[in-house]
Amino acid sequence: MKILDGNKTVTLDYEQLGNLPVVSEQGEKNVLNLLRNGEISTSSSVQKFERRFADYVGSKYALTYCNGTSALEAAVFACNAGPGTEVIVPSFTFLSTVMVVLANQATPVFADIDPDTWALSAETIAPHITEKTKAIIVVHVWGTPCDMDPIMELARKHNIKVIEDASHAHGARYKGKSVGSIGDIGCFSFQGSKLVPGGEAGILVSDDLMLYSRAAAAGHYERLAPLGPDNPYSRYSQTGLGHKFRANPLAIALADAAMDTLDARNEIRDRQARVLEAGIADLDFLIPQAIPADSRRVYAYHYMLYDPAKFGGVNPSTLMLALAEEGVICGACGYGRLHQAPAILEGGGFGNVNPHDTPVSLPVSEDMGRRQIMVALRFEQECPELIDQYIAAYHKVAANMEKLQAYERENGIRSFDLSGRSISIISADN
Ligand SMILES: Cc1ncc(COP(=O)(O)O)c(C=O)c1O
Structure with a gap:
């Protein structure tokens, strides 16, 4: 009844x-092209896409990952948040925003959200800052930008890094800037239900060469040698520092087609x-x-x-x-x-x-x-x-x-x- x-x-x-349809005709073409070339694990098209995405959001560097979660995990690592340190996070988010902190063996410290924007704000974050705080992860939840200026001001005052989880917000803008490019690091998911669907893939963007390099060390051993001998992370080019988080070029090819539109x-x-x-x-x-x-x-x-x-x-x-x-x-x-x-x-x-x-x-x-x-x-x-x-x-x-x-x-x-x-x-x- x-x-x-x-x-x-x-x-x-x-x-x-x-x-x-989630996959456009262009997406099919892009994937078929790679399949026919056998570029199913490494492909120069991935670096081309990284440049495209960095330019789109207005960041200097971009690095793809096997999903948004691994991009976030590398971002937390890049901010030196490990054992004995804290990262301020919302609870009003998808599990990855928080679990990547635990995966780095840092402690997630929960802050409440603003009742109107439904996101962390400088006011909700401030009481949780301690000497151990290394980073704050803000989420542009449902596609709405957080009020970033006061958050950045607070973080700068305390010398804390800001990671933007922009997994819902491809194309959103705040005061003339793309989300993802405002904090120290921005992370986007290309999971199949997102605005840029690639399947399982993600990307990290930053303007800071050292953050980018450390994030590369967290999951991309093959990206370390090209950083050059003066970069402190190039010495890890044989092993990286722990994970292998390379994105599948087929997923990136789908994300690339999605960026067209x-x-x-x-x-x-x-x-x-x-x-x-x-x-x-x-x-x-x-x-x-x-x-x-x-x-x-x-x-x-x-x-x-x-x-x-x-x-x-x-x-x-x-x-x-x-x-x-x-x-x-x-x-x-x-x-x-x-x-x-x-x-x-x-x-x-x-x-x-x-x-x-x-x-x-x-x-x-x-x-x-x-x-x-x-x-x-x-x-x-x-x-x-x-x-x-x-x-x-x-x-x-x-x-x-x-x-x-x-x-x-x-x-x-x-x-x-x-x-x-x-x-x-x-x-x-x-
Ligand atoms: C807010 C948020 N952060 C992180 C992720 C993780 O991304 P992925 O599924 O690509 O690992 C998602 C989505 O899945 C998400 O919604």
């Missing part, structure tokens, strides 16, 4: 009207998201993410904050279930719980890290995790009719608050399994 009477409101097909596709995605947001702006129980002044967000993920106090106390899961039954593809967010995860409390898998004996309390992160709703998957094409149907579905649900309350009274509150992923789609059938 549906919560609301009548037929499903969204009848048009997202896959057909709103989505596009990134700006144009961001325009389309952003336009569609703004139409949806304008169409439901009258629903005061859904609050958009705040964007810092003079910034451009991208819509990798379209989350909004749900305020049950403005909707008769209806639980977020009941709201999502009703929307899903109306045909809206919506989802819950599993973020904001990393500080309570067993691996964190036990100090990670690689030892030598001070465990946190009790979970820290991060009231804003925990609350945001429970109340954020992905209002739609990103729209990759102009699809006004489909978006109209979404807007109608939101209004139908909004007009029937009592039915949702009655459903809750009779059936209780449905709990959905949240994974560590950035989206857990809510299905009307589960």
Whole structure:
């Protein structure tokens, strides 16, 4: 039995009207070319792509990795964050942002997020700075830039490095600069669901030759000799300093094709998201993410904050279930719980890290995790009719608050399994 009477409101097909294939024709061509040349492990096309990406974000150096996680792990290593040191991180993020700190045997120190931007801010970071702090990892969550100027000012004052996790934010800008190029190091994921999908791959960018060199030593032994005999890391060219994190050229070839259309596709995605947001702006129980002044967000993920106090106390899961039954593809967010995860409390898998004996309390992160709703998957094409149907579905649900309350009274509150992923789609059938 549906919560609301009548037929499903969204009848048009997202896959057909709103989505596009992950791999473009150009991507297929790029990959085929490499396959035919046998360039499946090393290829000069990878260095060409690194130059292209560095130029795109406006950084001096770029180095690809086998995924965004390994790029972040190398970034933490590059900042000299190892045993006995601390790295300030959000909990409202994907697991990699935090687990790479443990992988370096440094201690992740959790800071809460700002309730409007949903990201770390100078105010939330400041109380956690100690003599042991080596770095801060900020996340441009969902594609919205963090307010970087105050964060950089704070970090400079304390001589702490800033790593930007820009895995959601390819093409986003803050005060005239690309995200990723503002901190000391920027990391991007090219995982298959990202705005630049490559499969499994990632990239690190920096303006600082020493950070770049140390990051290269963390995963790219073959990139060390070319740094030249005066570079302190070239002496490790036989072995590197620990890992082999080379990217697969086939994945980079896909990312390269995605870069051809990134700006144009961001325009389309952003336009569609703004139409949806304008169409439901009258629903005061859904609050958009705040964007810092003079910034451009991208819509990798379209989350909004749900305020049950403005909707008769209806639980977020009941709201999502009703929307899903109306045909809206919506989802819950599993973020904001990393500080309570067993691996964190036990100090990670690689030892030598001070465990946190009790979970820290991060009231804003925990609350945001429970109340954020992905209002739609990103729209990759102009699809006004489909978006109209979404807007109608939101209004139908909004007009029937009592039915949702009655459903809750009779059936209780449905709990959905949240994974560590950035989206857990809510299905009307589960
Ligand atoms: C915020 C964030 N950081 C890091 C990563 C890690 O990237 P990857 O999956 O390429 O390892 C992801 C995505 O997967 C992410 O969403």
